[in-house]
Every structure is written in C-alpha cells, then in structure tokens.
Amino acid sequence: MPRELRVERLELGVSGWELRVGSWGRWVSMGALGFLVSACGGGTRAETGEPPASGRYDIGRTATPAEVAALDIDIGPSGVELPAGRGTVGEGAKVYGAKCANCHGVRGEGMLPPYPKLVGREPREGFPFGRDPKAEKTIGNYWPHATTLFDYVRRAMPFLTPGSLTNDEVYAVTAWLLAQNEVIGADVTLDADALRAVKMPAHGRFVVDDRKGGAEVR
Numbered sequence: 001m002p003r004e005l006r007v008e009r010l011e012l013g014v015s016g017w018e019l020r021v022g023s024w025g026r027w028v029s030m031g032a033l034g035f036l037v038s039a040c041g042g043g044t045r046a047e048t049g050e051p052p053a054s055g056r057y058d059i060g061r062t063a064t065p066a067e068v069a070a071l072d073i074d075i076g077p078s079g080v081e082l083p084a085g086r087g088t089v090g091e092g093a094k095v096y097g098a099k100c101a102n103c104h105g106v107r108g109e110g111m112l113p114p115y116p117k118l119v120g121r122e123p124r125e126g127f128p129f130g131r132d133p134k135a136e137k138t139i140g141n142y143w144p145h146a147t148t149l150f151d152y153v154r155r156a157m158p159f160l161t162p163g164s165l166t167n168d169e170v171y172a173v174t175a176w177l178l179a180q181n182e183v184i185g186a187d188v189t190l191d192a193d194a195l196r197a198v199k200m201p202a203h204g205r206f207v208v209d210d211r212k213g214g215a216e217v218r
C-alpha cells in the first residue's frame with residue numbers, strides 16, 4: 001500500500017517527525033497516520049533525508065559583512081591587527097577590580113581551579129614548564145607575546161560575558177596585568193604601537209615546531 005510505504009520511509013528517515021509517527025503509530029489509526037503523513041507533506045527531500053540535486057540544503061544564509069567583521073577579531077603575535085584605542089595602568093586597575101578580580105583574585109593571584117593565576121614572575125631563571133607540569137604558568141613567566149594577551153582578553157574574558165569590554169578597557173586591563181607582572185612600568189599608557197613594542201620575559205622560549213612525521217618529542 002502506498003501509504004504504508006510512505007510511513008515506512010518516514011520511519012527510516014532522519015529524525016523528529018518519523019519518531020513521532022512511529023510512536024503515535026501504535027495507537028492512531030492508519031487513517032490518522034495517512035493524515036499525518038500528508039500534513040507533513042510526505043516525500044519532500046527534507047523529510048526523506050535525500051540530498052537535493054543541487055548539492056545544497058537550502059538552510060541558512062550567507063553571513064553579512066558586519067557579522068563576519070564582528071567575529072574577525074583575531075590578533076596575531078605581530079599585533080598588526082590591533083585596533084585603535086588606549087588605556088592606562090590606573091584605568092586598568094579599575095576594570096580589573098570590577099570585572100576580573102572576583103575570579104582571578106584581587107592581585108591576580110588566582111583562586112582554586114579553574115580560576116588561573118595571572119600575575120607572577122617566578123621562577124625568574126630557567127623555564128621548567130616542559131619538565132614540571134605543576135609549575136604554575138602566568139602572564140609574567142610564560143606568555144611569549146603581549147599582543148595575544150589583548151586578543152585573549154578581548155575574545156574570552158570576562159568568562160561569563162566575553163566581548164563586553166570596549167577596546168579602551170582591554171588596553172587598560174592589559175596594561176594593568178603587564179604592570180603587575182613587572183613587564184611595563186606603572187605610568188605606561190598602552191595603545192597599539194606601545195603594545196607591539198612590549199617584549200615579554202618568556203619571549204624566545206618557544207620555537208616553531210616544524211618537524212615532520214616521527215614520534216612526538218617533548
């Protein structure tokens with residue numbers, strides 16, 4: 001019977017409708033089922049799961065340039081992408097106190113996991129992180145670039161409301177974090193040029209892994 005066949009196809013199809021038809025099928029009459037199937041417009045490619053001839057699924061739409069721009073905010077080590085804006089260490093202290101300290105501690109000392117320590121220069125000599133997994137990594141002892149600190153804070157912090165800081169606030173809180181880590185002075189105003197010029201203590205501790213094949217080396 002054609003109707004039974006259509007139900008059969010729906011049951012073997014993708015999801016949602018066919019499950020419902022399957023369970024209702026235990027107690028609704030074939031007539032009702034027939035109605036359900038036709039109400040769903042049985043046989044369209046969305047219901048059968050068959051790929052359309054065009055190879056496209058006719059869902060979604062092309063992102064607008066504004067939507068792409070809102071996501072296209074990555075800043076690499078060179079910092080060429082850094083936006084306009086500026087912030088002082090003092091302004092950053094206020095941003096940090098209001099929006100970061102509750103998770104990272106008032107001085108950036110961190111809290112119980114998963115809230116990481118952000119401030120600290122120890123150990124000042126050596127770089128034990130590869131050998132000692134317990135060695136605590138901070139901005140001051142581990143991050144090789146200051147530019148990517150701006151990137152990370154802007155895209156990921158505050159943890160519960162990422163993207164909520166203005167560029168000036170990100171410059172300011174980045175300045176405060178760098179000053180607390182004794183990387184810049186307390187009187188520095190950070191903007192794109194100043195941030196690009198910052199050299200981190202761990203700069204030069206990392207190499208590009210360009211090995212090909214073979215076992216992983218640590």
Ligand code: HEC
Pocket residue numbers: 095096099100101102103104114115116117118137138139152153157158159160165173
């Ligand atoms: C609600 C809690 C919360 C708030 C508020 C918050 N953070 Fe975080 N932060 C986290 C957590 C959790 C992580 C670890 C995320 C991970 O490892 O994926 C983190 C990671 C970080 C890191 C990376 C640390 C590292 O070395 O890996 C930085 C830098 C940072 N936060 C800065 C900030 C700044 C600046 C603010 C304020 C603007 C802020 N955070 C506010 C919870 C928070």
